[in-house]
Amino acid sequence: MARISAGIATSHVPAVGAAIDMGRTDEDYWKPMFDGYEFSKQWMRENTPDVAIIVYNDHASYFGMEIMPTFAMGIADSFAICDEGYGPRPVPVVEGAPELATHLAASLILDDFDMTVLNVLEVDHGLTVPMSLMFGTPDKWPTKVIPLPVNVVMYPQPSGERCLSIGKAIRRAVEQFDGDLDVQVWGTGGMSHQIQGARAGLINLPWDKQFMDDLINEPEVLQYKPHLEYMVEAGSEGVELIMWLIMRGALGEHVDEVYRFNHVPASNTSVGHLILTPKEHS
Amino acid sequence: MARISAGIATSHVPAVGAAIDMGRTDEDYWKPMFDGYEFSKQWMRENTPDVAIIVYNDHASYFGMEIMPTFAMGIADSFAICDEGYGPRPVPVVEGAPELATHLAASLILDDFDMTVLNVLEVDHGLTVPMSLMFGTPDKWPTKVIPLPVNVVMYPQPSGERCLSIGKAIRRAVEQFDGDLDVQVWGTGGMSHQIQGARAGLINLPWDKQFMDDLINEPEVLQYKPHLEYMVEAGSEGVELIMWLIMRGALGEHVDEVYRFNHVPASNTSVGHLILTPKEHS
Amino acid sequence: MKPDFHQFDDIPGTTIFTIEKARAGFHLNQFCMSLRSAENRERFLADQRTYLDEWEMTEEQKQAVIDRDFQKMLDTGGNVYFLSKIFASEGLSYVQAVSTMTDMTTEQYQAMMLAGGRNLEGWRSKKERGEA
Amino acid sequence: MKPDFHQFDDIPGTTIFTIEKARAGFHLNQFCMSLRSAENRERFLADQRTYLDEWEMTEEQKQAVIDRDFQKMLDTGGNVYFLSKIFASEGLSYVQAVSTMTDMTTEQYQAMMLAGGRNLEGWRSKKERGEA
Ligand SMILES: [Fe+3]
Ligand SMILES: [Fe+3]
Numbered sequence: 001m002a003r004i005s006a007g008i009a010t011s012h013v014p015a016v017g018a019a020i021d022m023g024r025t026d027e028d029y030w031k032p033m034f035d036g037y038e039f040s041k042q043w044m045r046e047n048t049p050d051v052a053i054i055v056y057n058d059h060a061s062y063f064g065m066e067i068m069p070t071f072a073m074g075i076a077d078s079f080a081i082c083d084e085g086y087g088p089r090p091v092p093v094v095e096g097a098p099e100l101a102t103h104l105a106a107s108l109i110l111d112d113f114d115m116t117v118l119n120v121l122e123v124d125h126g127l128t129v130p131m132s133l134m135f136g137t138p139d140k141w142p143t144k145v146i147p148l149p150v151n152v153v154m155y156p157q158p159s160g161e162r163c164l165s166i167g168k169a170i171r172r173a174v175e176q177f178d179g180d181l182d183v184q185v186w187g188t189g190g191m192s193h194q195i196q197g198a199r200a201g202l203i204n205l206p207w208d209k210q211f212m213d214d215l216i217n218e219p220e221v222l223q224y225k226p227h228l229e230y231m232v233e234a235g236s237e238g239v240e241l242i243m244w245l246i247m248r249g250a251l252g253e254h255v256d257e258v259y260r261f262n263h264v265p266a267s268n269t270s271v272g273h274l275i276l277t278p279k280e281h282s
Numbered sequence: 283m284a285r286i287s288a289g290i291a292t293s294h295v296p297a298v299g300a301a302i303d304m305g306r307t308d309e310d311y312w313k314p315m316f317d318g319y320e321f322s323k324q325w326m327r328e329n330t331p332d333v334a335i336i337v338y339n340d341h342a343s344y345f346g347m348e349i350m351p352t353f354a355m356g357i358a359d360s361f362a363i364c365d366e367g368y369g370p371r372p373v374p375v376v377e378g379a380p381e382l383a384t385h386l387a388a389s390l391i392l393d394d395f396d397m398t399v400l401n402v403l404e405v406d407h408g409l410t411v412p413m414s415l416m417f418g419t420p421d422k423w424p425t426k427v428i429p430l431p432v433n434v435v436m437y438p439q440p441s442g443e444r445c446l447s448i449g450k451a452i453r454r455a456v457e458q459f460d461g462d463l464d465v466q467v468w469g470t471g472g473m474s475h476q477i478q479g480a481r482a483g484l485i486n487l488p489w490d491k492q493f494m495d496d497l498i499n500e501p502e503v504l505q506y507k508p509h510l511e512y513m514v515e516a517g518s519e520g521v522e523l524i525m526w527l528i529m530r531g532a533l534g535e536h537v538d539e540v541y542r543f544n545h546v547p548a549s550n551t552s553v554g555h556l557i558l559t560p561k562e563h564s
Numbered sequence: 565m566k567p568d569f570h571q572f573d574d575i576p577g578t579t580i581f582t583i584e585k586a587r588a589g590f591h592l593n594q595f596c597m598s599l600r601s602a603e604n605r606e607r608f609l610a611d612q613r614t615y616l617d618e619w620e621m622t623e624e625q626k627q628a629v630i631d632r633d634f635q636k637m638l639d640t641g642g643n644v645y646f647l648s649k650i651f652a653s654e655g656l657s658y659v660q661a662v663s664t665m666t667d668m669t670t671e672q673y674q675a676m677m678l679a680g681g682r683n684l685e686g687w688r689s690k691k692e693r694g695e696a
Numbered sequence: 697m698k699p700d701f702h703q704f705d706d707i708p709g710t711t712i713f714t715i716e717k718a719r720a721g722f723h724l725n726q727f728c729m730s731l732r733s734a735e736n737r738e739r740f741l742a743d744q745r746t747y748l749d750e751w752e753m754t755e756e757q758k759q760a761v762i763d764r765d766f767q768k769m770l771d772t773g774g775n776v777y778f779l780s781k782i783f784a785s786e787g788l789s790y791v792q793a794v795s796t797m798t799d800m801t802t803e804q805y806q807a808m809m810l811a812g813g814r815n816l817e818g819w820r821s822k823k824e825r826g827e828a
Contacts, residue, residue: 015789060777064729065722069351070396075587083732085784102583106567109438112447114352114396117436117583119590153777154399155714156391156699165394176566192813196776197767198709200794201805203813228703232820236710237776265809267791297657342645346597347590357719365600367652384715388699399715401722435645437582438567458698474681478644479635480577482662483673485681510571514688518578547677549659 002100002174002181005049007247007255008040009215009274010133012056012188014125015267017089020132033271036261037133040275043259044134049184051097051144053104053170054127055246056188057152059084061124069116070158071166073108074123074147075101082124091128091137097144100177104146107173113166123147130188133273143184152189152240160223163242167249174250187247189240191262192233193269202235203270208262211241212274216257219248237269247276254279284382284456284463287331289529289537290322291497291556292415294338294470296407297549299371302414315553318543319415322557325541326416331466333379333426335386335452336409337528338470339434341366343406351398352440353448355390356405356429357383364406373410373419379426382459386428389455395448405429412470415555425466434471434522442505445524449531456532469529471522473544474515475551484517485552491544493523494556498539501530519551529558536561574690577666579638589641595619595629596646605653635665706822709798711770721773727751727761728778737785767797 016033019025025034061082063069076096081088108115127147135142151157158166167185174183191208194200211234214222223245230239248255258275265271298315301307307316343364345351358378363370390397409429417424433439440448449467456465473490476482493516496504505527512521530537540557547553572580579585586593595616598604608615616626628636629650637647644662651661663673676682690696704712711717718725727748730736740747748758760768761782769779776794783793795805808814822828 015791018789060725060729060775060781061732065718065725065778066402067349067351067354067398067400068718069349069398070391072349075583083734085731085737085781086787087734098587102587103567106438106569106583107565109352109440110565110567112441112444114398114440114444116349116351116396116398117586118349119587120348153713153775154718155701155704155712156388158391158396159394162394162396173566194710194814195790195794196770197711197797198799199707199814199819200709200798201808201814202816202819203809204816205812207816231704231710231712232707233816236707236712264812267789268794268809268813270813297659300657342593342597342643342649343600347586347593347646350586357715365602367599367605367649368655369602380719384719385699388701388715389697392697392699399718401719435581435643436586437569437572437580455698476578476682477658477662478638479579479665480667481575481682481687482577482666483676483682484684484687485677486684487680489684513572513578513580514575515684518575518580546680549657550662550677550681552681 002177002179002183004171004174004185004250004278005182006047006184007251007276008134008184008186009244009247009272010130010188011190011266011269011271011273012126012129013266013269013271014129017125017129017132020137021090033263033266036263036273039259040134040273041136043275048142050181051100051146052184052186053146053148054130054186054188055148055150055243056126057240057243058149059124059126062122068151068154070151071113072116072118072149073101073105074118074121075105076119076121079147080122081128082122084124089125089128091132092140094123094127094141094145097146099179100181101146103177104170104173107176108166108169111169113169121147126188130186150243152242157227157239157242160225160242160245163245164219164223164249167246171250171252185247185250187244189243190234190238191241191270191272192235192238194235195237195268201268203264204233205262205264205270207233208270208272212260212272215244215248216255216276219245251276252278284459284461284465286453286456286467286532286560287464288329288466289533289558290416290466290468291526291529291554292412292470293472293548293551293553293555294408294411295548295551295553296411299407299411299414302419303372315545315548318545318555321541322416322555323418325557330424332463333382333428334466334468335428335430336412336468336470337430337432337525338408339522339525340431341406341408344404350433350436351431352433353395354398354400354431355383355387356400356403357387358401358403361429362404363410364404366406371407371410373414374422376405376409376423376427379428381461382463383428385459386452386455389458390448390451393451395451403429408470412468432525434524439509439521439524442507442524442527445527446501446505446531449528453532453534467529467532469526471525472516472520473523473552473554474517474520476517477519477550483550485546486516487544487546487552489515490552490554494542494554497526497530498537498558501527533558534560574696576687576690576693576695581643585641589643591620592625592637592640592642593646595621596649599649599653609653632664634661706828708819708822708825708827713775717773721775723752724757724769724772724774725778727753728781731781731785741785764796766793
């Protein structure tokens, strides 16, 4: 039986990827942030999953406006790295987990989630920056990946209830997979940030910390937070945080907090990071 | 207030489009079938809607296997005609209804349907053959169209419950649109047919007729019919009929049967056609 | 709900295009999609082998295309709507192509359709037919 | 549920990319997408007007691109992730480009970020700010 062993939440700031790729992680600006992920890299070495289901959003990198799925899933053997305008990040190609992905996509559709199935997908910083933060700079990623792109860019985004609910369905589906796999679910994006307009640069660290508390302790209440509140309180791009709800839904009712980290700023963003594990018998 | 004034169900056989395009509708083979649509063309002249929401499936015409959405919606100004391998059908370009479509797509996402939004779409015989059957061969289509492509080609298809349910959500959304529009919903595809394998040519007219009765009178029961039954009893391609449930869901609890027609065969297919209107105060 | 990809196995003479089959047939089906343009149809018909070698298909799939063995194409992950682009490129109709997958000639198949189509009796279950 | 595209109107200094805006900005955003290839980035930078004229954008959108007036691009349907391809093609970072939409210099903006970012107080509501 496959099982979900942990959930990871982390911001996915593009400048963090650039800092890694240019070897600038020891600079004064960046060091405090990267230091905050040292625990996680160590923890991840000891808890490397077979497969990471990475919930993220594409940032106009692979998907143009021709087609905008609400929930999609990459079931391919591998996923190339997007050119986001600066040339592709120099990171290894991302290896897929087609057997689990096929099972998962089918299970979700049978559970009335209207998935878009992707046999071809290139992945952007939303997916690769979290991998760099958790795994460093290996020649080959140590885990296989199922990309789960969510529309968080165009209103209307999926509701918080829908996000928590698809997370729960992912948990059920993973547990029904015939195969002994250790699976993690990663929720990426956020925390508070706004990268457009006269209000750009908005950061709301107290709100971010409360969001983390609620995500851990009260996801059934947090799911009803309207998107308008994310946008007002955490900035127009803060609404990415609904993707953390998917990760949380996949962990079951109660969780243990393994690690928590906050840092301001990385580029325009409040960085937040959690490692959670399902509480036994929950 | 916009309102749903009628539902149309019809098969969408490609050979029917070819017969129309080549002017062969008076031939012995075709005449009985086209005669069955004469009432409908007349009725449609008197009941031309402002917008037809056409539920259909793409037949590997626009969508390849790179990306396969479960439910999509075309919100563009217009939709070009696909080249399905024989050159594009010589029919007018299909004009969109972007304001209603935008409202509708957004409403459905807010109701937790995980729509894929299409700003670009070319439409195939699944959409254009029903238009030819209902409107004949005008220089310009008399109605605007919102294409709603559904995955019925790859298992798992959306469940019957999900199809009926999105139909109901379409009804709610149309009624909430600020604008005085007459809207029809068309469900296309079916009836029994199988166009592959040693069992090709399967037709099950008694089953088709029962399906029509149940669609009209017992959609709340019919929604639970498993896809396996469609495939066994109505052929592997008979599962297209789940798209009729979307139309039915959009008509409310009770309907009047304005017209019904069955004919066997058109090419490999049992042809079925219904005109239904919502019963007043239902 | 756990997907059941084997629930279709008992249907005689029928290949259901599942998400698993779609993965196996991906390159075959993408090759078919390329035949939506007149230019590619011409190139394909002019030199099939060369055209097919541009695609990451298995040799079995390529040979099935050259042989117009549609059943083999279904078995190796093809879907009939994709495969229709192959016979459309030669101007063949669905009836002409589909009948090749049955044990009938096109004329016999046409006659069966005109007489009301294939009767379901005897075609519900491989077990009932003694095929399973 | 009826969509409410106006619920965001009271947020100061913020443009929410709705499905309606996405329609208005479609060609602008598709132009931006084209800059994902190095070849197109070069062509664009070599002759911006000619490159822009290949797209069905409004004159207002084209001029906004030439002026690097990102606020105007947002107003006419652009989304910042798409628009990022414009400043990426010149090697600019998000901070450099984003700061041009504020009333600060890039240095002032950087300093604000280092000091903890923009404080939300006073930035919740246009009505509260007397802007509405
Ligand atoms: Fe992001
Ligand atoms: Fe069809």
